[in-house]
Amino acid sequence: MATEGTTTTTKPCEYLQDMEEVKKVFSRFDTNGDGMITGDELSGVLKALGSDTSPEEVIRMMDEIDTDKDGCINIEEFAAFCKNDDSLDGGAKEMKEAFDLYDQDHNGRISATELHQILNRLGQSCTIHDCTRMITSVDSDGDGYVCFEEFKKMMGNK
Template sequence: MATEGSKPCVYLQDMEEVKKVFARFDANGDGMISGDELSGVLKALGSDTSPEEVARMMAEIDTDKDGCINIDEFADFCKNDDSVDGGAKELKEAFDLYDQDHNGRISATELHQILNRLGQNCTIQDCTRMITSVDANGDGYVCFEEFKKMMGNK
């Protein structure tokens, strides 16, 4: 089980962030993420993940094999950094979900679309401020390098 003092994962900085993301996946609020809920979030992000791939993901994360992902399994998955590439592949996949036009940059519009699909009530101005806060080179977009730095920061 992840604790507040555990090493942060590439994507989520602390247990509070893990809980927030978990709650987004747990659409019915029962404390468990089902395969249908996982599939729903992936669809909202624009992924056309096959049922077989969702089943593989569920099998990988659901360590107690009860058919659902609980908060502890989710937190363990988030902090798992045993991957050979240090999570770079997963980070690139996450970036690609936001980069809707696949031009290598995330715009405020793309961020706005994804966050709204995920049920976040935010304006384009909010998204512009978020982009500006991590836009190191000042071009108005978040490139993969900036995204990596943002996801790795405490």
């Protein structure tokens, strides 16, 4: 039994820097495009990303983010959640968790193939070539992959 006020929720988007980025992420969660994220939509995206988030944790996340208590998360609530930076580490743990979702083989690097798999699971239609271009655009050491440091820089860009 959880005690009120002791629930901690992973903030998957603390690194978002502007409203356009927030809107892009929101639209990926809002799979039916109705302007609201339901618990089922949140759960579906988390599962597509490989998370084994329990139904109880999804309920806790919804309770935390859904401030008007209408049962759904609107863009304003999502944006407020994303901008809330009460973490002492500046979101480093959350950033690493996000990186790990993309790094499917856990080798510390995101390949174009891994990026392609995740984006397609999220319903984004893109080719391997598109993903290779995305990787190249942030691959500062030229090795053909995105390492965690490159990922942090990419997510921190405005």
